[in-house]
Amino acid sequence: MALEATLTSIWDYDVAANRVQLDGNWSRMLGGPPGETVTPIRELLARVHPDDRRRATKASFDCIAGRTAEYSQEYRFRDQQGEWLWVHSRGRVTGHDEQGRASRMIGTNIDVTQRKATELAASRQLEFLQALNQTTLELMERRSRAAILEALAGHAAPLLEATQVEVALVEGDELVTHAYGGARPTRGGQRAGRREAALSWQAIDAREPVIRHGLIAGAEPAPQYRQAGFQAIALFPILHGPRCLGVLGFMREADQCFNAEDRQKGVLLAQLAALAIHNASVYEDAIQVTEAKTAALRESEQLYRSLVESVSQGNYIADRRSIFTYCNPAMYVLGDFAPGELVGQSSFRLVAEEDRPQVMAKYRQWINDPSIRHVTCEFRVVAKHGRQFWVEQNTDFVRDANGRVLEGRNMLRDISERKEAEAALRRSEAQLRQAQKMESLGTLAGGIAHDFNNILTGILGFTQLSLADLEPGHAAVPWLEGVMKSGERAKGLVQQILTFSRKTESSRSPVRLQSVAHESLDLLRSTLPAMVRLESHLDPGCAAVLADPTEIHQVILNLCTNAWHALPEAGGTIQVTLAEYAVDLAFAADHQPLQPGPHLRLAVEDNGAGMEAETLERIFEPFFTTKEAGKGTGLGLAVVHSVVHAHGGAIRVHSTPGRGTLFEIFLPTLPPAEAPAPAGAPADLPGGRGERVLVVDDEPDSGTVITRLIEKLGYQATYCGEPFQALALLYTNPFDMLVTDLAMPGLPGDELARQALVRRPELPVLLLSGFIEPGKQAKLRQIGVREILDKPPALAELAGALHRCLNGQVTKPAAPH
Numbered sequence: 168m169a170l171e172a173t174l175t176s177i178w179d180y181d182v183a184a185n186r187v188q189l190d191g192n193w194s195r196m197l198g199g200p201p202g203e204t205v206t207p208i209r210e211l212l213a214r215v216h217p218d219d220r221r222r223a224t225k226a227s228f229d230c231i232a233g234r235t236a237e238y239s240q241e242y243r244f245r246d247q248q249g250e251w252l253w254v255h256s257r258g259r260v261t262g263h264d265e266q267g268r269a270s271r272m273i274g275t276n277i278d279v280t281q282r283k284a285t286e287l288a289a290s291r292q293l294e295f296l297q298a299l300n301q302t303t304l305e306l307m308e309r310r311s312r313a314a315i316l317e318a319l320a321g322h323a324a325p326l327l328e329a330t331q332v333e334v335a336l337v338e339g340d341e342l343v344t345h346a347y348g349g350a351r352p353t354r355g356g357q358r359a360g361r362r363e364a365a366l367s368w369q370a371i372d373a374r375e376p377v378i379r380h381g382l383i384a385g386a387e388p389a390p391q392y393r394q395a396g397f398q399a400i401a402l403f404p405i406l407h408g409p410r411c412l413g414v415l416g417f418m419r420e421a422d423q424c425f426n427a428e429d430r431q432k433g434v435l436l437a438q439l440a441a442l443a444i445h446n447a448s449v450y451e452d453a454i455q456v457t458e459a460k461t462a463a464l465r466e467s468e469q470l471y472r473s474l475v476e477s478v479s480q481g482n483y484i485a486d487r488r489s490i491f492t493y494c495n496p497a498m499y500v501l502g503d504f505a506p507g508e509l510v511g512q513s514s515f516r517l518v519a520e521e522d523r524p525q526v527m528a529k530y531r532q533w534i535n536d537p538s539i540r541h542v543t544c545e546f547r548v549v550a551k552h553g554r555q556f557w558v559e560q561n562t563d564f565v566r567d568a569n570g571r572v573l574e575g576r577n578m579l580r581d582i583s584e585r586k587e588a589e590a591a592l593r594r595s596e597a598q599l600r601q602a603q604k605m606e607s608l609g610t611l612a613g614g615i616a617h618d619f620n621n622i623l624t625g626i627l628g629f630t631q632l633s634l635a636d637l638e639p640g641h642a643a644v645p646w647l648e649g650v651m652k653s654g655e656r657a658k659g660l661v662q663q664i665l666t667f668s669r670k671t672e673s674s675r676s677p678v679r680l681q682s683v684a685h686e687s688l689d690l691l692r693s694t695l696p697a698m699v700r701l702e703s704h705l706d707p708g709c710a711a712v713l714a715d716p717t718e719i720h721q722v723i724l725n726l727c728t729n730a731w732h733a734l735p736e737a738g739g740t741i742q743v744t745l746a747e748y749a750v751d752l753a754f755a756a757d758h759q760p761l762q763p764g765p766h767l768r769l770a771v772e773d774n775g776a777g778m779e780a781e782t783l784e785r786i787f788e789p790f791f792t793t794k795e796a797g798k799g800t801g802l803g804l805a806v807v808h809s810v811v812h813a814h815g816g817a818i819r820v821h822s823t824p825g826r827g828t829l830f831e832i833f834l835p836t837l838p839p840a841e842a843p844a845p846a847g848a849p850a851d852l853p854g855g856r857g858e859r860v861l862v863v864d865d866e867p868d869s870g871t872v873i874t875r876l877i878e879k880l881g882y883q884a885t886y887c888g889e890p891f892q893a894l895a896l897l898y899t900n901p902f903d904m905l906v907t908d909l910a911m912p913g914l915p916g917d918e919l920a921r922q923a924l925v926r927r928p929e930l931p932v933l934l935l936s937g938f939i940e941p942g943k944q945a946k947l948r949q950i951g952v953r954e955i956l957d958k959p960p961a962l963a964e965l966a967g968a969l970h971r972c973l974n975g976q977v978t979k980p981a982a983p984h
Contacts, residue, residue, distance in 0.1 A: 174278035175595045178258070180208065182231060182270050187211055189276075196278050198247040216243035216251060223256070230260060231269040238274065241283075253283040255592065257599065275599050282588040291428075312447035313345070319415075319443055320348030323436050327429055329417040330397065334440065335359075335367060336405075336413035342367055349418075367414045370402040374411060376433060377402045378425050401425040403437035407445050415440050481558075481579035487534065487572050489514045501558075501579060503551040514577075519547035519555055533562075537570025545582065557586040621869050621937045624959035627654040628872025631962050635879055654959070675814075677711045677837055680719060680767060684745055687723040698738025699731055705745040709767055710836035718810045725807050726771040726830050733775030733828060744770040748833060758817040758833065766816075766833045774827040783822055807832075852963055853970035855882035858903040860969070862886045863893040863919065864935070865911040869958065873906065873935065873965075880966050890914035897923050897930075904972055909936035917947055924951040931972035935960065 176193035180186075185208045191201035215223055219242035230238035238258045243251040258274020316334045324332040331349040335342040342364050344357045361368045370377040378401045397418040405412040415437045417425070425433075481498035485491055491509045499506050502517060518526050526546050533539050541563050548558050563576045630650045637644055688703050695701055723743070730741045748768035755761040778786070787808040811818050811832055822828040860882045864870030867888055874886040885902070887893040890911050897905065905923055909916040920932045933954045934947060944955055954968040 176276040177599075178256075178274055178276060180258070180272040180274075182268075182272065183264070185209070193276060196246075196252070196276070197244075214245045216245075219243055227272075230258070230272065233260075233269070238272065241279065252278060252280040255279045257596065273599075275595055277592065277595055279588070279592075282585065285584055285588075312444060315443045315447045316346035316440075317348075319436075319440055320346040322348070323415065323417070324349035326436065327401070327417050327425075327432055328419070328423075330420045331395075331418045333416045333418075334405075334413065335364075335416065336444070337371065337411065342414065366400070367402050367416065370404045370414055371411045374404050374406060376404070376430060378430065380424050396420055399423060399425060401429065401433055403433045405437050405441045405444065407441040412441060412444055483509070483514070483577050483579075485514045485575050485577065487574065489530065489575075492574065498579065501550075501581065502548065503554065508551075517548050519549050522546040534564070534572045537566065540564055540566075548579075556581060556583045558582060621866050621958060623654055624866075624869040624872060624937075627651060627959040627961075628869075628876055630654065632872065632875050632879065675713050675715045678714045678716050678719070679709065679711050680714070680745055680769065680834075681705050681707055681709055683714075683716050683719050684723060684743065684769070687720050687727075688743060691724065691727050695731060695741075696738070699734060700738070700740045701727075702740060702742045703744075704742070706747065709745060709747055710765065710839070712767055712814075712834045712836055714814055714834065718814075722807050722810050722832070723769070723771070725804065729804065730771055730773035730775065730828070733773055733777075735775065739774045742770075742772045744768070744772075747836070750833065758819065760812070760815060761817045761833060762835070765836045767836055769832040769834070770829060772827065772829040777824040777826050777828055778822040779824055783820060786820070787818075852880065852966040854880050854966070855969065855973075858882050858973060859901065860884045860904045860906055861893060861896060861900075861902045862906045863890055863911070863916070864888065864908040865890070866908070869908070873960075876962060876965055877906070877969065879962075880969065882969065890916070890919045894919060894922060898926060902930075904931045904933065904969070906933045906935065906969075909934055909939060917943075917950065917952070920947075920952055921950045933968055933972050 174192070174196055176196055177190050178193070179188040181188070186205055187208055188203065188205045190203055194204060195201045212220055212224060219240075223240045223242045226235070226240045227238050229235045236259070238256070240257075241253060241255045244254045246252050255277045256274060257277075258272045260269040260271070261273045262269070262271030264270045320332045320334050323329070329349055331347060333344050333348075334346045335344045338358075341358045341360055344359075359367070366377050366379065378399075380399045395418070397420060399419040399421075401417045403415045403417075405415055415433070417429075417433065419425075481501040482495040483491055483498050484493040491512055491514055494509050496506065498504075499509065502509075515523060515527060526544065529542075529544060533542050541561070543559065543561050545557060545559050547555055549555050559580045559582045561578045561580075565573045565576065567573055627650075630647050634644065634647050634651070637647070684703070684705050688701060692701055727741055727743065734741075746768055748766045750758075750761050750763055750766050752763050755763050786804050788805065807830075808818060811834070814834055816832055816834040819831040819833070820828065821831075855877075860877055862870055862874045862877065862884055864873065864886075865888055870886050870888055874884045877884040882904075885896070887896060890907075891914055893907070894914070896902070905920065907916040907919055911919075916934055916936070920934065923930055924932065928951070932952045933956065934952045935956050935958055937958045939947075939955065939957070947955060953972045956964055956968055960968075
């Protein structure tokens with residue numbers, strides 16, 4: 168759920184096969200239907216933007232070669248509709264082959280298109296506003312009209328990426344060009360009437376911008392622009408009140424259209440030009456000391472302030488003591504303040520309390536350093552009614568001749584979206600680290616399972632042989648049966664570890680949850696401290712469900728362990744209830760994917776600390792935990808949620824802070840005809856008729872016990888601990904069957920079987936192993952292995968597998984879920 172909310176996809180790169188497996192979020196990010204995909208790496212690289220492909224490829228090779236510890240790249244990727252989206256890809260090498268070369272990488276892809284677009288738009292807008300502010304300051308420093316127009320033309324060209332800018336003023340019935348700017352330096356003074364400058368006069372008469380593209384091939388009345396080689400022009404009337412003073416024109420050689428953003432910038436620059444031209448006239452007339460011109464100057468300054476106040480960002484001026492002396496309207500809107508409410512107040516009152524000491528310390532450092540003219544900082548702001556958000560503040564200090572700060576001119580920009588995107592990225596990185604931990608756990612689990620199951624093979628096998636040799640009433644029988652029960656529990660524990668770490672696939676069958684719950688609670692009672700009371704109310708008449716007993720066992724353990732951890736140190740009570748429950752139409756509608764009908768209700772309730780509503784909303788998120796570091800992975804309830812929904816069930820949670828929590832699980836029941844039959848008396852085991860069986864296992868205890876069990880079943884068994892020697896025995900002796908371990912040094916069991924079947928295709932082969940990867944079983948059957956058993960095998964399982972092998976029967980593996 169968290170991965171979907173943050174548009175994050177997890178990928179798994181098989182370096183040797185050059186294939187990448189991507190989860191369902193990747194297809195959804197590209198605009199396709201959700202679903203896992205496996206794609207050659209070259210096909211993925213072909214869809215990376217050509218400007219980014221080489222960099223991204225080199226970074227991945229550097230990580231694979233060990234030159235860098237981590238792969239981290241941002242690049243553009245073409246989606247299903249042919250559009251480019253930005254992807255932040257990160258990963259690490261998680262596996263190596265026998266030569267130490269990288270064989271596997273795991274990582275995440277995060278869609279950062281929105282963040283990139285926001286950053287680009289914000290950056291461009293900020294750059295323009297800063298340049299506009301700088302241009303305004305420089306124009307205000309000039310007095311003559313010629314100097315103002317020359318500075319305006321020079322600054323305006325790069326702001327709109329124009330090849331040339333011209334400022335033409337109305338003089339009678341003519342337009343006179345007074346200044347040029349851009350890459351084509353031209354002297355002013357050119358005059359044009361209505362016929363020669365038809366487009367400019369059109370803008371003047373309509374008091375609206377005129378924008379034209381494709382002038383070379385077009386029929387617009389603009390011969391002077393076509394002759395000069397311009398393909399796109401934008402003409403903005405310079406308006407001052409009811410008068411139009413002239414035209415501010417932008418020309419481009421390339422046929423690059425002027426867009427809506429260019430139009431908005433041009434209008435602002437034309438307004439600035441009007442104010443600057445008017446100011447120049449005012450200052451020139453002020454030399455003659457006219458009161459009328461002085462009043463016009465005040466009007467011009469008011470118009471300039473109106474321009475600043477129309478900007479959407481918050482702007483304010485503060486004196487040396489950080490007291491507000493001016494705020495534009497956007498500043499009041501940003502903080503939910505009434506107009507005029509901030510003037511005379513300290514600007515530090517807006518800074519969040521947790522950030523205020525650092526901001527004040529930096530401010531003291533800045534004002535005491537005469538060399539600092541401009542600074543940028545980020546901090547949290549508290550609005551009038553308590554709303555808190557992040558801002559970026561750009562400050563220009565105005566200093567006197569001695570470097571002393573007189574005032575600070577500030578611009579605030581809300582950057583909350585960017586901060587949220589950065590926080591989401593950090594959460595995704597944490598999830599990747601947890602996923603890598605789980606991958607390591609899976610690898611460790613496989614190794615433990617193999618070695619531990621080999622040990623259990625000896626323990627359980629020798630115990631079975633001992634029981635077979637004893638009379639039913641012998642005093643040692645109960646003790647040996649206890650050893651068998653403990654060994655079977657240990658075997659089940661290994662399977663739980665493998666299932667949890669996703670090293671084995673689950674399979675479902677009709678199960679009565681009463682027995683699963685009894686076994687789980689018996690295990691819990693042996694681990695819970697004495698001050699924790701575990702109560703159970705399990706209805707013995709409950710119907711069966713279609714389930715994986717190991718996964719349901721894990722669900723009960725996880726819920727009870729969570730309940731235990733929620734109890735105070737003095738202890739408390741955990742109550743487990745199992746009963747039938749009739750789901751009606753209304754209940755099913757509120758608890759998808761349930762359907763109306765008979766269900767089982769499994770409830771786990773504690774009288775512990777309980778949870779707040781905010782915590783309840785996130786308890787099933789992967790990697791979310793309220794426990795302190797090192798005491799939880801955040802996966803327990805996520806696993807419960809996944810298992811229950813995979814079984815077609817639903818979960819309901821009630822919690823009250825200080826009173827406790829109740830988890831309720833609802834699972835659909837099976838019709839009586841599909842329920843498991845009661846256990847009856849054990850059937851006679853199928854035995855052999857003296858057939859010769861070769862047993863191959865590099866572990867002497869395991870090999871010896873398997874050999875003795877086979878002999879007990881009526882076969883002639885020969886044990887061999889060295890696979891190459893076993894191959895020679897097969898070639899020179901008429902064995903009727905081969906029973907081999909899988910993991911053996913020098914010649915693994917699958918290769919031993921393959922070579923034996925090349926010489927004797929009809930030879931029945933039974934393979935045993937302490938741990939087999941789920942995907943490998945199909946390959947073993949393809950080479951001719953008839954039966955596959957996990958170590959340690961029960962005597963009945965071994966007897967059945969031997970009988971089926973020798974009689975040409977093959978057991979199909981259970982369908983995984």
